[in-house]
Amino acid sequence: MQWPFTIAIVLVALVLVVLKLRRFWFEFSRLGSSDLSDQEASGGTKSSCYGCSGSSASESDLGIRIKPLVQLGDKRKRSVVSMCFLQAAVGGVVYGQEIRPPNYDEAIASNYKLGSVLAGPQGELIESKDQWPAHRKYLLDLFADQEYGYGPQGSVEVRMEVIDDGQAVLAGEVQAGIRRRQLAVYLERNGKQVRIDLLVWSPSDRPIASCFMGLNFRGNQSTSDDPKVRLTSSWCDSRNPGVVENRATEASRANQSERWPIAQILERGYAVATAHYSDIDPDYDDGFENGVHGLFPEHRSDAEHPNRWGSIAAWAWGLSRLADVLEKLEGIDPKGLMVVGHSRLGKTALWAGANDERFGLVVSNNSGCGGASLSQRVYGESVARINTSFPHWFNRNFRKYNDREDQMHFDQHQLIAAIAPRPVYIASASNDKWADPLGELLSGHHASSAYRLHGKQGLDAQELPAVNTPIGDGSIGYHLRQGDHDLLLYDWQQFMVFAKRNGF
């Protein structure tokens, strides 16, 4: 090879490395955020792009959010820097391409073709509900293989210890009607242990209650102002208020209580159970070692395994372990378990609900890409973007569709269908374009034939309803709340109406 040519190649490679490094500088700064939609974490103003908190509108559109590495812990700083170099070198030279900017043009988004949720691997349509169990398994395998990864088959011992059983104290007042229980749930296997703190609120005046269960982003103490709730000891994102060096402090108490309107939910006779998602798997890319991944070191042990379980699969698997406990807990109706989740935890609720039929009703709130919204619309957050910002959420196979959504032979409507015939509620927010509200509604619409197969009613609408106007009288409900990416009392009120109508 001629020298000038070699020098030119080296120069081009260097430029690509530098470009890639810049990209990874901010992509890794987003990595591990326990809720990037939380503008209060950065003290910024709310924007409609929830991948880009605390930024101005133009910054949001670019998806840029710079956070200096100096705010990270030392160990993490070192690994982030070395991963940046490694990935920049490999990524910059091998791929040398940037992710496409987000699309918000409906004319472009509506240019896709979906397969029927009743279609099998060769395109053949199932016709009766007797074929459903096998077909559902096909759908679950499809998502485990192509998107979320397979959870472990091996069993784990689930042990529970009641560490607190008393009356709730909310807004400084003892609530005679609300029982508060805190359970330490231990998952044990081969001498290793993971502890999950499960917080359960139940109505004292009912022998048995249906229960909304869902994971929270910042620890149980963040979900209410009850001073008796234990402070999480698991990893927390230091960008969130009340967190110092990745550990929660007293100052974090109640700082997400608007997402958990305990008194109003309990007033309607429901129980609520929640746990910190970090107890199950801390939300950063550690090569699948910590959290429940560590209990199954032999399970698809190669980090590059194409369908290894990512964090969403781990959180969903953890929800099922909590269901193991809840279905036996006094005062909780084992037939009344409803799984709910917001955003990344909405994706998790859908995957948990699809896999585990003990969840009799499933609620997805603003779950967006990799949740309820259709990937092939490529509206707002794309597959490439989510896989880059959060490399640990999905499996490696899912990366095949980075900026290649047109090659997907499946989509999220099939995930909703895999929940059938159990009721599912999908909630969007009007400013949450990043999550593609219309794509979320359309998943429900296109999943409807799976419900009709069971003699149930799906969702007819193909257009967004007016804000704050819930739709869907059958087994699929939907609303578009006015406002930002969030989980608020309005959302809960609609979940409860839907749950009641569906017999919960």
Ligand code: GTR
């Ligand atoms: C965003 C991500 C979304 C959503 C959200 C969240 O940054 O792009 O897919 O999961 O985080 O969980 O708050």
